[in-house]
Amino acid sequence: MNLAEHYNQLYKDSIAKIADGNYEIDHLIDSDNDQRFGITLVIRPDAATKGKIQQFVNKAKAIEPDQYFYQNPDIHITLMAIISCYDGFNLKNINVQDYIDIIDEVLSRYKKFKIQFSGLTASPSCILIQGFLTNTLNKIRDDLRTAFKNSDLQQSIDKRYAIQTAHSTVIRFRSELKNKEALIDLVEKYRNFDFGTFEVKQVELVYNDWYQRQKHVKKLHTFLLAAD
Template identity: 80%
Template sequence: MNLAEHYNKLYTESIAKIANGDYETDPLIDDKTDNRFGITLVIRPDAATNHNIQQFLSEAKAIDPDQYYYQNADIHITLMSIISCYNGFSLKDIEVQDYIDMIKKVLVRHKGFRIQFKGLTASSSCILIQGFLTDTLNEIRDDLRKSFKSSDLQQSIDKRYTIQTAHSTVIRFRSELKNRTALIDLIKKYRDFDFGTFEVKQVELVYNDWYQREKFVKKLHIFSLDLN
């Protein structure tokens, strides 16, 4: 996949929809009965990159404070959704250590890598940071796919879609956009902004809600990656 072309196509189509008022809001963000949980392997950006992201988000909040903005603790890249969030999933349904052992066997075969966060793209319901990755990330993903699909462990890898990018969602639309024009102008301002490049030295296995909110996330294991 050519990531630049993919992100650009998504941006062009989605910004046109947003400009025309043809966007979607998420009715479940504030729903206290939302019970969708799963387990995910995630990557966290470093502090410097998060600082740059919050600079953009602070400007967006000034335009429309009612939307949903990710705080630093929630910003992540999905390396792999092992069990996609669904209603009623509980850690009691699985043996967590079996998942840790399986992932550990995969990750020991791979070294650390770098990700660059550069520019913004969008969907009809959210704004995303564009992540550009090395071959290593998708090699890890392919290795995980093979290992899990040959096991008896509960998993839903690739059931929703086959993940190939390294984006990070940072704004979700929770209500009517107050000033679409100003928001689009801000997105254009940051369209090619370099938010930072960071070393991926570790990967987290987490139990999480749909939005990866810190108050719901439970860290199950941290895997270290060899950078040499």
């Protein structure tokens, strides 16, 4: 996959829909009845990168204060959704250590690597930071796919789609956009903004809700990647 082309096409298609009012509002984001949970391997950007992201987020918040904005503890890249969030999943359903053992065996083969956050793209329901990855990340994903396929553990890897990017969602639409043009203008200004390049030194396995909100996330294990 050519990531730049993928992000560009996604941006063009989605911004056109947003401009025409054909964006999607997430009606579950404030629901107390949302019981979608799962387990996910996530990567956290460093503090400097998150600081630059918040500069953009704060400007967007001033334009569209009623939308949902990711704060620093919630910002993440999904390395792999091991069990995609579904209604009723509970940690009691699985033996967490079995998952840790498989993931550790895979990650022990890999050294730390870098991800660049450069520019913004969009979907009809959210605004995303564009992440550009080294080949290491996709190799890890392929090895995880193989390892879990060869196990009898509950998993739903690639059931929704085969993840190939390294984006991070930072805004979700939860109500009607009141200043749509101004928001699009701001996104356009940050279209190619350099949010930073950071080194991935560790990966977290977490129990999480659909939005990776800190209040619902439970860290299950931290995997440290080897130094160069």
